[in-house]
Amino acid sequence: MRKTLPTKGRGRDELMAELKALKGNDTDWQHGRAPLYVFRGIPGTYEIGRDAFVEYFTENALGAKRAFNSIKRMEDDVVGFGLDLFHAPEGAVGTFTTGGTESIFLAVKTCRDWSRRQRKDKQHRGNLVMPVTAHPAFDKAAQIMDLEVRRVPHGPDFRADPKAMEAAIDADTILLVGSAPNFSFGTIDPIAALGELAQKRGVWLHVDACVGGYVAPFVKKIGYPIPDFDFAVPGVMSISADLHKFGFCPKPASTVFYRDQDKHSAQAFVFEGWPNGRYATETFAGTRAGGGVAASWATMNFLGVEGYCETAKRLMAMRDGFVSAIESIPGLHIWGKPDLTIVAIGSNDVDIHRVAEELAGKGWLPGLLREPKALHMMMSLIHEDSRATYVADLKAAIATVKASSGEKAKIAVTY
Ligand SMILES: Cc1ncc(COP(=O)(O)O)c(C=O)c1O
Missing domain, CATH: 3.90.1150.10 (Aspartate Aminotransferase, domain 1)
Structure with a gap:
């Protein structure tokens, strides 16, 4: 109108x-x-996030490497905190993104391109196997990238059923998904069992910790029984974790992590074919709010x-x-x-x-x-x-x- x-x-x-x-x-x-x-979050969290956001209201995180070194430094800190929290091995890498959907999109894209590289088949159309409780962002990513999604029923405990997932795997499966927790029931999928399955079948396991990533480790620390869901589990190749949910940082803010540099290298977009020369980004978004980065950095440091x-x-x-x-x-x-x-x-x-x-x-x-x-x-x-x-x-x-x-x-x- x-x-x-x-x-x-x-x-x-x-x-x-x-x-x-x-x-x-x-x-x-x-x-x-x-x-x-x-x-x-607790008192003071909202205010520090808001004030830090306003301080970096105009800066553009797209220019973090060239113009805004401070944003690059803060992104490195925030990603570093995540790597530590998720027991990342030496050489693991992460990226600051605008939200869970972007983190998931990037993980799927990176897995697709890395798998094509491994298979020496640039056209390979892979499939993704996940419980019915996985977030629709995986389907959105798959639809955009012309990949097939196979959703299988969850178990009677409302968690992913590794047997049902195994039955859906075939030679074209590139990715398994588990959530920590899934949005539907708030249950953490059996990531250890999915990790074993991923290793047995030679496929990539992504853990969607968009909801739980920045809270579950602390819930565990205060004594609740939280199962391992991160890089401590062999077979986990990537993790998405949102800062703007239970990291209590202002929107837009999320992170995506990879077990090693080789996998992460399939994430970047590099383009030369226009008058302005090399255009290289790690994210789907081009221009990104500097405020989102500064606010996450300040909020995480504020809370500790x-x-x-x-x-x-x-x-x-x-x-x-x-x-x-x-x-x-x-x-x-x-x-x-x-x-x-x-x-x-x-x-x-x-x-x-x-x-x-x-x-x-x-x-x-x-x-x-x-x-x-x-x-x-x-x-x-x-x-x-x-x-x-x-x-x-x-x-x-x-x-x-x-x-x-x-x-x-x-x-x-x-x-
Ligand atoms: C488990 C899970 N993954 C991913 C997402 C997507 O996150 P966003 O809405 O930030 O794109 C959500 C959103 O609620 C979620 O619950």
């Missing part, structure tokens, strides 16, 4: 007031009513191991309290045993999607699963204060649905 740009520019105060007013129609995420999209552990303690206390509140409501259960703060709530005596409709009427943006039917949420400290109200509204919604005439849920299951 065409719209007319104002002829005369409008005043700053008026515009800022209008922006604030526009937000009035959004989901009230500040009060925990969005079950995904936004994240919050102690800050991340403190955040992990509060997150897990919230999760544990919430899970017991849900399990004490007759007829409700949690699907699987989530390892972090993603939970999927099912019911055996009420249509949980009808309950979601009632909750939506009370201002809660519903997160949903289609199969099995569930209410779905990915919680951070934004949700600490809102859990009690949520549980009360949930109980009331269940009572309303039980008292109603049993009409079918019409709510769309949408990410």
Whole structure:
């Protein structure tokens, strides 16, 4: 729809007031009513991220190697922190990216090109084998790169089923995917078993730790049983891990890592065929926000191991309290045993999607699963204060649905 740009520019105060007013129609995420999209850490985390972002508001990370040495230095630090956290061997390499989708896209592209190099077949059309719970970013990448995706059912524990994955592997399989955790159930896939499978069949294993990468190591440090999911597991060739989720850094910020330089070398794009000479990037994006890099660097340094552990303690206390509140409501259960703060709530005596409709009427943006039917949420400290109200509204919604005439849920299951 065409719209007319104002002829005369409008005043700053008026515009800022209008922006604030526009937000009035959004989901009230500040009060925990969005079950995904936004994240919050311990006090001070938000402010340091915001201020560092503004400090580098104009700088372009595309020019990190030529013009903005400071951005290059900060990217190296942030990537270095990730390599250390993920037990990377000597020679492992990483890249700062704009988000989980870009990190996954790059890992798939790098695996494709590296595999073609190994096979000495520049046209080889590989396939990717993954549990049905893997993120759609893999399909997006595969669609763009004309690769085949084979999604197989998860196991009864809502984790990847290595046997089912093995059955889907053939001579053209180039990549296996496991998640730490998957978005659907918040369960960490059996990465050790997938690593063994990858080694046995000579294929690349990618671990999608976009959600868990920057929180699971600290949840483990404070005493929760988190299985190995990183380069400590033989067979893991690459890892995606988002800073802008549970690293508590402002968007856009993610990282992708490779076990060795040889694999990483297949990631770069180098082009000479235009008047301006050599154009070389490691990322899919060209221009990138300098603010994203500076904010991640500042946030990680602000929190340090102690800050991340403190955040992990509060997150897990919230999760544990919430899970017991849900399990004490007759007829409700949690699907699987989530390892972090993603939970999927099912019911055996009420249509949980009808309950979601009632909750939506009370201002809660519903997160949903289609199969099995569930209410779905990915919680951070934004949700600490809102859990009690949520549980009360949930109980009331269940009572309303039980008292109603049993009409079918019409709510769309949408990410
Ligand atoms: C497990 C997992 N991987 C990848 C992504 C994609 O991340 P982004 O939305 O930053 O592209 C998400 C997003 O929620 C996710 O949950």
